């Protein structure tokens with residue numbers, strides 16, 4: 001298992017080295033492997049405006065962000081989840097997904113990151129991962145990047161979206177995570193400015209999925225105000241730990257028709 005992860009990290013390192021140049025997308029046109037991918041429908045976006053950040057594969061693998069690595073058995077569960085999302089949303093225009101759970105520490109952030117990595121490996125789609133846990137943004141910490149500006153800078157200070165989006169050197173993925181924390185996050189998550197953000201992101205690229213990592217359902221009103229703005233909800237449940245009563249209570253706060261399903265984490 002450890003050897004497999006090492007092999008995968010080596011491969012990942014190689015990919016990141018290639019990915020360091022922002023002009024990479026253009027240079028790929030001469031690469032035979034990429035030509036085959038392109039023929040099969042692989043979409044290569046150009047992130048000319050995004051700031052580039054460099055991930056350390058060893059660091060992110062150590063934080064269990066494993067789904068971007070090749071030949072990692074853990075990634076299979078995320079592929080199943082991605083397939084379910086794709087099947088449920090085909091042709092419907094639904095492309096915004098919120099990852100939540102009843103309580104803190106059940107694996108929401110890790111699920112959101114790994115699902116985003118899995119989408120980045122999908123042929124016809126790209127993905128934007130957004131840290132919507134404004135009280136405790138943590139995606140940038142899992143990925144080991146500075147996280148200078150985040151959603152709060154857009155919602156509170158009017159920073160343009162282009163200043164928030166970073167490109168973590170993964171071809172089909174962009175990221176918004178960072179900035180200061182914000183305690184009155186429920187109000188701001190349900191604000192007209194947030195609605196504007198979602199409708200702008202939703203419509204900008206037809207092939208893009210937007211994944212939001214959000215706070216737990218039972219610890220505040222954030223999810224209650226945010227759920228009406230997204231198309232789908234993935235609910236993480238920690239195997240053997242989340243009490244059934246809390247899961248049931250949490251589900252009462254979610255629009256039933258938006259629940260895509262449950263992720264049984266740590267089973």
Ligand SMILES: Nc1ncnc2c1ncn2[C@@H]1O[C@H](COP(=O)(O)OP(=O)(O)O)[C@@H](O)[C@H]1O
Pocket residue numbers: 063064101103104105106107108109110111138265266
């Ligand atoms: N499948 C898993 N296996 C092992 N540890 C996990 C798993 N999912 C989450 N964790 C650990 O549990 C803790 C909380 O995970 P996190 O994704 O931050 O939860 P949340 O976002 O729900 O608060 C972290 O230390 C994380 O590494």
Ligand SMILES: [Mg+2]
Pocket residue numbers: 108109110133138213
């Ligand atoms: Mg979290």
